[in-house]
Amino acid sequence: MRHRNSGNRNATVEIVREHVGEEDGSRPGIDSESSRRKILQWLAMAGAGSFLPGGKLLARAAMPAAAPTGRIDVHTHTVPPFYTKVMEKEILATGHPLPSWSPAAAIEMMDKTGVATSMLSPMTRVVQDSFSDKTERARKLARQNNDYTQQLVRDYPGRFGHFAALPLPDTEGSLREIEYALDTLKADGIGLWTSYLDKWPGDPIFAPVYEELNRRKTIIFLHSAPPSCCRTLQPGVADSVVEYDFDIARAVVSYLKSDSFRRYSNIRFIFPHSGGTLPVLANRVSETLPEKRSEKDSAEILDELKQVYFDVAHAAYPAPLAAITKVIPISQLLFGSDYPIFPPPVTEGPLDHFGFSKSDLQAINRGNAERLFPRLKA
């Protein structure tokens, strides 16, 4: 198969050479101490927001604009002004200041790193924790978010897609927003969280929403979130250090336990971070979750997982990729970066050097996403 993305890939490799490290002659990726150091530098810059335009490092790595055959990044976020204003207190409470973000900065980063199209997801907690008294605010924030991202899709043709936010667990508001987002805004899918306070997605309270999403054959992007049980468990350790990735496994187990993957078989599910802790737990889950614990049940669970999609955002290192590729076929892997939380090279460098064949890499970078989003077919 011709590697349609080779031009952009080479451009990306150049950036990775410069920023992730190949100068010591060792295999790039995280095998060498120097590579690890470079990735940590990227992460530090991401934390400080210094990878944004005008940043010295990016200025050195000027690349031609991405061709329409470049990567499709299924995992990026916006940080709209209305969101930072309304959510100021909550954001401060998480101890994580949000990175600076603008559409122009996002496009510039995409051009420099060979990303043709980015799917925009709601920022974590944009409408989370919205039980009872916060329902109206959640409905308003979801609507504002969805109008905002759809405008970006219109303003930058071909460069953005979007997963619309819902004010879950507010069922009535969510059903209304599904109709608006999919019928009026023509969103590419819906962005949900792996949990809402102490409820995981297979919980019966979410069933009416899933039934509607199934009826509409929707693509769902599940973003990790810390459930209320497990926030600030250890002093000084942010939830994102481990809890986000544990919640991916909890959400998948919740779907399996409620038979949701089979019941809602029209929905295409995308999970982030190469599945977080799920791949290493997959056999344990398949052997111990079914009540009868038969070989047949176990095999069926593993088969169900093979239908699910996973992005590789910030989890393209040798260990997570080795694990996830033992659980699902290459056809289910998608490129994701988690920009602006992480700059794309944090994922691109290790992904490019994992050892995938050219055709597998092309499928992960673009081909698999084209199947999900036919409107992006080059």
Ligand SMILES: [Zn+2]
């Ligand atoms: Zn993210």
